[in-house]
Amino acid sequence: METGTSIDNGYEGIKNGSWFSQFRNGCNPWMARYVYGLIFLLANLLAWALRDYGRGALTEMRKFKNCKEGGECLGTEGVLRVSLGCFLFYFIMFLLTVGTSKTNSSRDKWHSGWWFAKLFMWLGLTIFPFLLPSSIIQLYGEIAHFGAGVFLLIQLISIISFITWLNECFQAQKDAERCHVHVMLLATTAYTVCILGVILMYIWYVPDPSCLLNIFFITWTLFLIQLMTSISLHPKINAGFLTPALMGLYVVFICWCAIRSEPVGETCNRKAEGSSRTDWLTIISFVVALLAMVIATFSTGVDSQCFQFRKDENHEEDEIPYGYGFFHFVFATGAMYFAMLLVGWNIHHSMKK
Numbered sequence: 001m002e003t004g005t006s007i008d009n010g011y012e013g014i015k016n017g018s019w020f021s022q023f024r025n026g027c028n029p030w031m032a033r034y035v036y037g038l039i040f041l042l043a044n045l046l047a048w049a050l051r052d053y054g055r056g057a058l059t060e061m062r063k064f065k066n067c068k069e070g071g072e073c074l075g076t077e078g079v080l081r082v083s084l085g086c087f088l089f090y091f092i093m094f095l096l097t098v099g100t101s102k103t104n105s106s107r108d109k110w111h112s113g114w115w116f117a118k119l120f121m122w123l124g125l126t127i128f129p130f131l132l133p134s135s136i137i138q139l140y141g142e143i144a145h146f147g148a149g150v151f152l153l154i155q156l157i158s159i160i161s162f163i164t165w166l167n168e169c170f171q172a173q174k175d176a177e178r179c180h181v182h183v184m185l186l187a188t189t190a191y192t193v194c195i196l197g198v199i200l201m202y203i204w205y206v207p208d209p210s211c212l213l214n215i216f217f218i219t220w221t222l223f224l225i226q227l228m229t230s231i232s233l234h235p236k237i238n239a240g241f242l243t244p245a246l247m248g249l250y251v252v253f254i255c256w257c258a259i260r261s262e263p264v265g266e267t268c269n270r271k272a273e274g275s276s277r278t279d280w281l282t283i284i285s286f287v288v289a290l291l292a293m294v295i296a297t298f299s300t301g302v303d304s305q306c307f308q309f310r311k312d313e314n315h316e317e318d319e320i321p322y323g324y325g326f327f328h329f330v331f332a333t334g335a336m337y338f339a340m341l342l343v344g345w346n347i348h349h350s351m352k353k
Contacts, residue, residue, distance in 0.1 A: 098325030
């Protein structure tokens with residue numbers, strides 16, 4: 001009993017300590033978040049390198065019989081194979097940790113420790129997809145479209161939770177009057193960018209009145225910004241301007257990404273030629289998704305509560321600090337999303353650098 005109490009007190013000390021103390025004290029759920037994030041980053045860098053610079057590894061790829069002289073393990077299929085390995089790793093971790101509720105249990109120790117075993121497991125699962133035939137990889141690519149959509153939903157809820165928390169922090173400050181000027185400046189800038197983005201979308205993607213689908217989505221985006229602002233300023237809500245302004249930025253960005261993904265041959269996409277020369281929007285998508293992943297990584301406990309209709313305010317001493325299952329599920333769907341970003345949401349062609 002005394003041992004369990006000392007361990008709990010040690011966990012409490014690690015939790016309230018600095019990030020350096022979380023690393024220094026070895027295996028614990030707070031340090032584990034950094035390690036899992038690093039593994040995910042390495043997997044995505046590997047997928048990107050295999051897509052853009054994989055020709056140098058062509059000789060090694062010929063050793064895998066399912067690569068057909070290396071051609072089916074580079075480019076789009078190379079990204080999908082690395083993504084599949086990453087997805088399998090985090091999905092297995094999800095199955096092994098979902099439902100964990102107490103610290104110092106066997107599943108808690110598996111989540112927070114056993115790093116050498118999990119490192120070998122990740123390396124094995126990364127190599128395993130390169131042994132599979134192309135038909136299975138193409139099937140995974142189709143499924144990844146839906147998994148990426150699930151991640152976008154999680155990303156949206158996480159961003160809403162973060163923006164709401166940020167707004168509440170500004171309103172709860174003792175010097176709220178001084179912060180009011182900064183909040184209004186930030187909100188005004190966000191609204192200005194939103195309006196500018198909508199105008200540019202009308203100019204670039206509605207060259208003709210017949211582009212009804214583009215007109216609908218751009219106008220609907222503008223309507224959503226107005227609706228969010230009206231609800232936020234309602235006396236019963238009284239959330240201010242900052243929350244709808246920042247959410248408006250995200251909605252405009254999502255609309256821009258969707259409309260820009262139209263095929264090059266479409267007459268409603270005047271920026272199609274420019275998109276073949278530069279891929280800056282994909283880079284921004286990558287950065288936004290990475291930031292959302294960071295939010296989900298370092299505030300997973302908050303994010304997992306966003307999916308609970310009833311929130312339990314009573315926390316036991318030996319309760320886990322965040323939902324391990326949800327944590328790994330976010331990374332599993334994130335593996336699918338990054339694959340779709342790197343292949344341009346089209347698994348049937350090779351995307352340029």
